[in-house]
Amino acid sequence: MSKTIVIDGKVIPFEDGQTIIQAATAAGVYIPHLCHNPKFTPHGSCKLCTVKVNGRNCSACTFPASEGQNITNISEELNDDREKITQMLFVEGNHFCPSCEKTGNCNLQAVAYHLGMTDNHFPHFFENREVDASHPDVMIDHNRCIFCTLCVRASQQEDGKNVFAISGRGLEKRLIVNSESGLLKDSDLDVNDCAAHICPTGAILIKRTGYKVPIGQRIFDHAHIDTVALAVEGVNHDE
C-alpha cells in the first residue's frame, strides 16, 4: 500500500522524496504559489504555498511529504495570509495592470484573482525602479519583479548559463544581470533561453511580441489559475 498524506480531508498518495506540493499537484490539488515551478529546485521564498502541517505552518514547495501529515491547504486564515502576501507584493513593486503587456497572462494577477483580492490594502511604496531595454530581444522592467528567482534558476538549471542573480536584502533586494556593465545586452542571454520566458509577471518580456493575443482572450481572462496550473504542472512534475 502506498504512503499517504491528508490534505483538507482528502487522502493523497506520495512517494518518498516528494514535497507536499508535488504530491498535491499529482493528485489534482492546487496549492497557491508563485516562486514554485516543478521544473526547478524549490526556492520557498514567496510563502504563498504556506499550509498547516499538523498545526504548524510550512512551505508546501519545500516541505517533504511524510506519513501521518494532516494538512490544511484551504482555510480562511491561510487564504487571508495569502491575500495579504499578494497585496504586499503589489505595493512593493509598481504593478499597473492596465499598462502591462503581461496582463491576463500574469501569475501574480491570477493568484490575486484566485484569492478574491480587489484592492492592495497597504500604502504603496511607489519605489523608483529601472527598466533595462538594452537587449535586442528581451527587456527587464524591474517595476514588476517579485524576486521569485525563477529566471535565476532557469538560467542555471535549464540554460546552463548564469545570467541572473538576486542582490541585496530586504527592500534593497534587486534582480541583477551577470555582465560587466550590468546590462542585459552584455550578458549571454538569448531570446530562446528558458530564463527569458519563465517570468510569472511582466518583469521579463520578449520584445516585438506585445499584444499579439488581445486582452480578453488571454489565459486567465476566463480560466482560473488552479485549473491552468494543474493542467500545466501536473504533466511535468514526475519528470
Next chain:
Amino acid sequence: MTNKKVKVATVSLAGCFGCHMSFLDLDERLVELVEHVQFDRSPLTDIEHCSPDCDIGLIEGGVCNSENVHVLREFRKNCKTLVAVGACAINGGLPAMRNHISLEDCLNEAYRDGIGVENAQIPNDVELPLLLDKVHPIHEVVKIDYFLPGCPPSADVFWKFLTDLLAGREPSLPYELVHFD
C-alpha cells in the same frame, strides 16, 4: 423594497471619467436603476455638494491634489458606503506613474520646457488646487468599504454590485467580472 430611493453620489478625482462612461454603458438598465436610485452629487446631476444622507458614494480616480482630498473627505463624511471604482482609485493608476518623477520636473516638462509650449509659465492662480507631490490611492486617505477593480470596471460590474447592494446582499463579483486591466 421600500419606496425611498437610495441616494448615490459619484465623482471623478484624478481619473479620466472612463469609469463614469463605463457606468453609462448600463444603457437601458439605467432606466431600471433610477427606479431605485436617486443621484445626488455627481457629474451626471451637477449637484455641487453631497447631501448628508447619501447611501452610496462611487469614487473614480486617485488623489492628486488638495481639492481631491477635500472632496474625498466630503464623500466619506456623507456616504454610508464608499466605493473605490477602477484602477486609479485603487492603486493610483496611470496618474500615479508620475510618482517616479519629481513634481518640479513634471511641471517644467508640461508648462515650460515641453515641445510647442508658448508663453511658458507654471500655472499659479490661487483658484487652482495645489498638486500633491505624489498621487495616492484613495484607501490611503479615507476608509473604503468596497473596491471595483478594472480599467474601467465594465457596466456589468456596476450592475452586479449595485443590484446586490440594493437587494441587501453582500456584493460579490463572479470571476469573469474581476479584472485589474
